Amino acid sequence: xxxxxxxxxxxxADELAARIRHLFGRSLxxxxxxxxxxxxxxxxxxxxxxxxxxxHRLGLFFTPSPRHADLLLVTGPALxxxxxAVAKTWTAMPDPKVVVAVxxxxxxxxxxxxxxxxxxxxxxxxxxxxxxGCPPSPxxxxxxxxxxxxKLSDKAGALTFVSDDSPEGSDPR
Numbered sequence: 001x002x003x004x005x006x007x008x009x010x011x012x013a014d015e016l017a018a019r020i021r022h023l024f025g026r027s028l029x030x031x032x033x034x035x036x037x038x039x040x041x042x043x044x045x046x047x048x049x050x051x052x053x054x055x056h057r058l059g060l061f062f063t064p065s066p067r068h069a070d071l072l073l074v075t076g077p078a079l080x081x082x083x084x085a086v087a088k089t090w091t092a093m094p095d096p097k098v099v100v101a102v103x104x105x106x107x108x109x110x111x112x113x114x115x116x117x118x119x120x121x122x123x124x125x126x127x128x129x130x131x132x133g134c135p136p137s138p139x140x141x142x143x144x145x146x147x148x149x150x151k152l153s154d155k156a157g158a159l160t161f162v163s164d165d166s167p168e169g170s171d172p173r
Contacts, residue, residue, distance in 0.1 A: 012139065016146045017058040019153070027059045028149065031069035033089055035121065037076030040135040041103040045073065047138045060145065066092040071148055072099045074125065077111040078118035086124055096155035098148045101127045102141065104134040 034042060048055045049062070063069050066089045078086075101121040104110050107130055108120025118124055128151045131144035
């Protein structure tokens with residue numbers, strides 16, 4: 001029996017790489033945050049760094065520091081014991097920032113609200129993109145990242161920069 005051909009990631013990957021180069025010069029940094037998952041989503045996320053998907057060629061890099069992250073990739077249900085870690089990660093990230101909720105647990109499909117869990121990630125963070133699945137495929141994750149880059153572009157366009165020596169409301173150019 002011959003193995004099935006891999007998913008066609010070419011068009012999605014090319015569009016994602018073009019948007020990242022346009023917005024960020026060369027790279028977008030992703031911080032992953034596991035709020036109590038079974039690790040299935042993390043294994044799919046790790047596949048994105050494998051040679052078949054190779055996120056580095058697209059200008060996407062995983063970073064251990066939230067201070068360098070543009071995008072927060074959250075997996076798992078929103079467990080209450082993780083509230084402090086989630087809050088510290090969120091506040092350490094510079095603006096503009098985007099949150100992507102990954103997997104059925106993060107979307108609230110597995111754990112109901114109870115004394116130990118909030119239920120879903122958007123109860124504790126402002127989620128911009130949802131990637132469903134248990135676990136979602138790497139192609140679904142790439143598509144979610146593509147949508148997130150579009151949202152990040154909108155947020156970056158809404159920022160205004162004013163220097164200290166220019167009068168309020170004047171064009172800084």
